[in-house]
Amino acid sequence: MIRYWPGLLVASLVGALTLGTLGAVAWRAPIWGGLGSEDWGAIRFTLLQAVMSAVISVALAVPVARALARRSFPGKPVLVTLLGASFILPVIVAVLGLLAIFGRNGLLSTALGWVGLPPVQIYGLHGVVLAHVFFNMPLATRMILQGWLSMPAERFRLAASLGFGSRDTARLLEWPMLCTVLPGTAMVIFVICATSFAVALALGGGPKATTVELAIYQAFRFDFDLGKAALLGVVQFAICAVAAAVMFRVHVPESTGGGLDRAVARWDVHTPVLRGLDMTWIGFATIFLLLPLGMVLLAGLPGLVNLPGSVAGAAARSISVALVSAGLTVLAALSMAVAIQGLRVRRVSKVIEGIGYLSIAASPLVIGTGMFIVIFPFANPVALALPVTALVNVAMSLPFALRAIVPALTEVEGRFGHLADSLSLTGWARLRWLYLPRLRRPLGFSAGLAAALSMGDLGVIALFSDPKAATLPLQLYQLMAAYRMQEAAGVALILLVLSLAVFWLFDRGGG
């Protein structure tokens, strides 16, 4: 039992951070009102855009992931890393990059203008979905790619010896794999999009694009109605819980046998048509995801010349935050995964896994305010900035880490668990000789993602941070607020490069 305690501890911390803070806000509320028609409108829009964003992100990610899985070419690991960049950028930077391509004054509109066509109308529901696909397709691609990479080479050998064509392989090998990977991937993206606010508003073109998170924001700062804010926080959790319940129902656990870790060779895909198809998909993803980032780079170059001296300090702080978050996230996710995988009562382990995903369903504003309500009577919130930052960063990265580690750990235990048990491989020995070598890839991915996410994220932290000891994203916002858009673009460039560098450091392109 003792090896489940760390996981249970992490789960209760995350539970306290998400549900506990919501409770704190509700507890401080003097009155409890109901939901108005405005709120129902916000709920409808939130559901609509989140379902569309999740479905389209996943639908586009499948062929891209398949193409990446079955083709190898020079520079592929670097491309895989770069394709993940839009997911880790601060929202404001990514939106400006996206608009530089798809906006009224963007490259696409300019090109259309040359042939006498009107500019792109980006603002509206389709704009919201486009932006969410831009942010989340990389995540979907990576999650689905992990699914492909976890298929043992022996299956493809067997398939080849049985004379499978690519269609048979797809139906009998790849489709069952996708059935295990897609529901969870779609769920995570749905939840991320369901809690979106600034992107939805900016690209939605106005108050038609009001999401639940914006309604929470309004309840806090416009009406100071804590009861309403807490109620909307509950609504947001409920939306995500329903999505999770639906997805867990569809989820089919994988039960086919393991392999011997040989390099995957594919005999079914060497036709010119399939090669052309794969290259088209990779080309599409590259253009769609990298052009806006290229615009961020271009916009940032002039700003590099006159960067404020404090950037170095901010970068150092950001890197240390990122490294600490990466380490803690891997520890937290692995201990939770061990508990989820090992606990015999399936319902308990599902609850623990569910708690691990709560943080992306929670409103950053509710978390921040709730924590403030809890901490303020006892301590100075600014003095607790560091532990709070670490806790929040870990909680925010945990869902992605769990997504990567839990299935891999389940498979490792399925294949080697009995052998390890018979060798009395427990505790540190099991970690050292079984988990670390077998889980290298998902652990690296989790660490990289946690590092990059905590480097680029502001979210909850702003409430607790010390503006004099700014991190890069905070400095970016400060520069923008001071009209210094060019320097801000320079800082964004540095942030992008550093985030990608720490991600690469741990992940190495998934290799």
Next chain:
Amino acid sequence: MKTTLIATGLLAMASVAFAQEKPLLTVYTYDSFISEWGPGPQVEAVFEATCSCDLQFVGAGDGAALLARMRLEGTHTKADIVLGLDTNLTAAAAGTGIFAPHGVELSQLDLPLVWDDTTFVPFDWGYFAFVYDTGIVTNPPNSMKSLAESDLKIVIQDPRSSTPGLGLLLWIRSAYGDRAPDIWDSLADNIVTVTKGWSEAYGMFLGGEADMVLSYTTSPAYHLIAENDASKAAASFVEGHYMQIEVAGKVASSDQPELADIFLDFMISEAFQSIISTTNWMYPAVTPAAGLPDGFDTLISPEFALIYPSGEAAGIRDVALKEWLTALRK
């Protein structure tokens, strides 16, 4: 050797104790006030040079977030001064009972109106305006109506999450009264999009997404003075421009009431006021003896200064928000 070490240790402790004896004045404010590029660092240096105290700024989002934070902290707050609320928030802020009357002599204020608030002291002010690039918009509109009738594309901020966004709501309401919904109806097709905050909107404007952006009449001064770029201007509207007046108040439960009074006096003194114009890019509440910096003379000066008394602003705000939501949801 040992004694030297002990003596050094004692000295170090003594100096720590001495540092703690300095009274601490805690000022809550909005984030951009204390950033490296805001007025905060200079204000802190100048005040600490004379007060023999430790001035500590604590950032709390923007003006509205600042008020929310004060409501959460109530009388247990560590704040001695809250700096950065505006007249749309002062009625609600005074209603919390957290603030004490200021007792500052305000006869030297240079505001376009008479200031008779006994709780809050203004430190700067500005007019909301639509800012444009003179190279692109050659024939700027001269009223909200002509803007609405034009093909110009504008980007504005959401009143639910942004101070200028709320300012525009009150601007249109105060200038057009019950005809405000019609103005919003006809403005709807000019609005490219609505953003969460000022930074996104201004960034989108500079990126060419819109012809005009909702900002301040003082915004062109930044480009002129800091970037030597004279291409930005604010459109002057005949119906007048809505004002934002930023204020500070003294917290009633402060354990440093005298020091807080000294700070409020300092806030409208030459030393503080001469920092404001090129760090906060607003008009100082008291024009410094040397006048405003070069470049401010090029700014438009609206004929009418529009503003709701703080008691009325809160009620009108909710009506105006409903009108806005209705018009833009069509």
